[in-house]
Amino acid sequence: MDLLTTAVLAVGLLYAFLNGLQDSASMVAVVISSRAMAPRRAMLWIGLGEFLGPFLFGLAVARTIGAELLDVQVLTLRMLLASLLGAILWMLITWAWGIPSSSSHALVGGLLGPVLLHHGPAAVHPQGLEKVLLALFISPPLGFTAGYAVMRFWYWALRHATPRVNVLFRRGQVLTSFLLAIGHGSNDAQKSMGLLTLGLLLGGYLPEFRVPLWVQTACAAAMAIGASVGAWRLIRTIGGRVFRIRPVHGFSAQASGAAVVGLAAYLGGPVSTTHVLNAAILGTGAAERLSKVRWQVAQEMLRAWLLTIPVSGLLAAALDLLLFHLLPLTTTH
Numbered sequence: 519m520d521l522l523t524t525a526v527l528a529v530g531l532l533y534a535f536l537n538g539l540q541d542s543a544s545m546v547a548v549v550i551s552s553r554a555m556a557p558r559r560a561m562l563w564i565g566l567g568e569f570l571g572p573f574l575f576g577l578a579v580a581r582t583i584g585a586e587l588l589d590v591q592v593l594t595l596r597m598l599l600a601s602l603l604g605a606i607l608w609m610l611i612t613w614a615w616g617i618p619s620s621s622s623h624a625l626v627g628g629l630l631g632p633v634l635l636h637h638g639p640a641a642v643h644p645q646g647l648e649k650v651l652l653a654l655f656i657s658p659p660l661g662f663t664a665g666y667a668v669m670r671f672w673y674w675a676l677r678h679a680t681p682r683v684n685v686l687f688r689r690g691q692v693l694t695s696f697l698l699a700i701g702h703g704s705n706d707a708q709k710s711m712g713l714l715t716l717g718l719l720l721g722g723y724l725p726e727f728r729v730p731l732w733v734q735t736a737c738a739a740a741m742a743i744g745a746s747v748g749a750w751r752l753i754r755t756i757g758g759r760v761f762r763i764r765p766v767h768g769f770s771a772q773a774s775g776a777a778v779v780g781l782a783a784y785l786g787g788p789v790s791t792t793h794v795l796n797a798a799i800l801g802t803g804a805a806e807r808l809s810k811v812r813w814q815v816a817q818e819m820l821r822a823w824l825l826t827i828p829v830s831g832l833l834a835a836a837l838d839l840l841l842f843h844l845l846p847l848t849t850t851h
Contacts, residue, residue, distance in 0.1 A: 540609055545772070564745045568707070572704055574704055579783055597633065600834050601629045608627070619826050665774040767799070770802045
């Protein structure tokens, strides 16, 4: 296998690892904050769900990212490598700031940057871009609405319950956190699968876009290992700064997030689990009272989300130009 294809595969797996590392914080923060599970146990539990997820919901998201978004005829391995590096660089920047931005948004921006730089909008498939952006930007409002509705239902159904009911919700979070991890693994690992398969296609190692089993397994494992490691700064941001999370909030937010992310994976819509779960957490807090939510933190998250696609696109485009000058001509394709 040539050096550039190998680099794309290696960086693609690094992206999957960092994706699991970053997004796992969104999932375990709720469980840890409500004291449903100990931190290390929660991370291992999430890691198991992340590994199983990609094998349960098909490969529709991988095809959306790898075959439907961009014109493959104009792509090169160098551009794909720059796209992955741009997405990873933005993920690391936001991680250093302690802001839970979206790795999915970073990937979309990274893919668009080099292609728009060299070939303009004509190289982007309008239907594929519409599908991707629709999934990314509609899913958070759906998560907020679902979290709000589920929480309001519990307030009505348990209006005469005693505080002991929190024990049931705390135990229930063990299940909902696992379902959320499965949904996240099925959706986000497929993005890495799509990119690795695209790299093999561009490198001449596949005759058509078809995800090999070893690619599926490698991406699932990378996501699971990243999720097991976790990201402590983001855990503190989500778990403690948004509002004080009780077991009923955690259960409702995770159940809502798992439903939205799982449905998107089944339909082939690449969504951000970070967006969806954070929106569901906000929805559960708003269902109790609007003043309960620390909206300033939510605004910080929103600003990071809005910046992610354009900034990661610019970073990827700049890295593509850098690679063009650094790599020998024989390895830029």
